[in-house]
Amino acid sequence: MVDLIVFIIAAIITIGGALGVVFFRNPVRAALSLVATFFSVALLFIIQGANFLGFVQVVVYAGAIVVLFLFVIMLLGVDKAQEVFVEPLAGQRSLGFVAAGTFLVMSLSGLFLSGPLGADNASEDAGAVALTGQIGRNPIDETPDVSQLAGDIFSRNLVAFQATALLLTIATIGAVVMVKNSRRIDELSLAGAGKGSSLPVVPAPVEKVLSSPVESKDPHDDPEAPEITEHTVDDVSQPEDTEEFEAPDQEDSLINFEDLDGKGEDDE
Amino acid sequence: MSSYIAVTLTETWYLVLASILFSIGLLGVLIRRNPLVMFMCVELMLNAVNVTFIAFSTRLGDLTGQTSVFFILVVAAAEVVVGLSMVMMLSRRNAELNVDDLSELKG
Numbered sequence: 001m002v003d004l005i006v007f008i009i010a011a012i013i014t015i016g017g018a019l020g021v022v023f024f025r026n027p028v029r030a031a032l033s034l035v036a037t038f039f040s041v042a043l044l045f046i047i048q049g050a051n052f053l054g055f056v057q058v059v060v061y062a063g064a065i066v067v068l069f070l071f072v073i074m075l076l077g078v079d080k081a082q083e084v085f086v087e088p089l090a091g092q093r094s095l096g097f098v099a100a101g102t103f104l105v106m107s108l109s110g111l112f113l114s115g116p117l118g119a120d121n122a123s124e125d126a127g128a129v130a131l132t133g134q135i136g137r138n139p140i141d142e143t144p145d146v147s148q149l150a151g152d153i154f155s156r157n158l159v160a161f162q163a164t165a166l167l168l169t170i171a172t173i174g175a176v177v178m179v180k181n182s183r184r185i186d187e188l189s190l191a192g193a194g195k196g197s198s199l200p201v202v203p204a205p206v207e208k209v210l211s212s213p214v215e216s217k218d219p220h221d222d223p224e225a226p227e228i229t230e231h232t233v234d235d236v237s238q239p240e241d242t243e244e245f246e247a248p249d250q251e252d253s254l255i256n257f258e259d260l261d262g263k264g265e266d267d268e
Numbered sequence: 269m270s271s272y273i274a275v276t277l278t279e280t281w282y283l284v285l286a287s288i289l290f291s292i293g294l295l296g297v298l299i300r301r302n303p304l305v306m307f308m309c310v311e312l313m314l315n316a317v318n319v320t321f322i323a324f325s326t327r328l329g330d331l332t333g334q335t336s337v338f339f340i341l342v343v344a345a346a347e348v349v350v351g352l353s354m355v356m357m358l359s360r361r362n363a364e365l366n367v368d369d370l371s372e373l374k375g
Binding site: 003004007011014015018019021022027030031034037038041044045048049050053056057060061064065068069072073075076078092093095096097099100101103104107108111112138139140145148149152153156157160164167168170171172174175178179 | 275276277280281282283284285287288289290291292293294295296298299300302304305307308309311312315318319322323325326329330331332334335337338339341342343344345346347348349350352353354355356357359
């Protein structure tokens, strides 16, 4: 009985928060409704006995992911720019409603008309076995939730655990690499604007990075290919001082494109 | 008082709630044009899947559902990190973030 009341409260907050995320025009208000949704989903976890996952949901989702979202929203200044609700395709908004409604009807009918909870199954276990195939392999005991989860993750799913650790490392390195290259672009455009020459929006290091691997295949066909790469260098960096900004990029990039040019010439 | 109420909280309720949450997230991804808000709606869908996993874990008495939710949480966090850094890179071209304009930036 108490479970039912708590579930209804959590369900109302969840759906209200989800509708707020979708229909608030201000991204900051959407992020705050998302926090409400995450809190109520954590409440749903705790009702069912998954205490550790409820806490982790609050700490990771509401405490880290939404804070990241708000950081990016505030950093980019998107909170002041209101979103324009103009449809580029005619009738896209109504088609979106129809698609989401169709999906909801499909999932609910799949839930009630067939499957493990539907009227087709004679016994409750039939659907569950068909769904998982390993019922009873990993039963929930009366021991605390954290120790059971730890025993499962660190014994049966150890490889998956190590893989997620690797994934987090890659994500962190990827974020640093992506933001770092953007900073070089800003420095180059500032240097070009200071000298009075109008540089294009796409800067030189990106062009050189993109052109060198393509140009390295040209020595097979065109002996004038190294001259083409030198022309791109001369065309973009007209003052001599801006060449200083190119060398750090070649040192910092993971692939050394001069080696690629050298290999192309050796293959002849 | 409780004998008059025949309604019990079975796991079907959680699955219905998860379906509704997923549909709302799907609606948000289809309607909104700000990539940050679209990302938030994807997180809504992931949460709906988490609720489904916990509901089935409770129903079957199996711990595999909770382990799956743990890993989904970790992967969602990594995905948010990479996605937000991409959005920050895209925002350096123009301050207005609009997916329809961004889809025309080819090459």
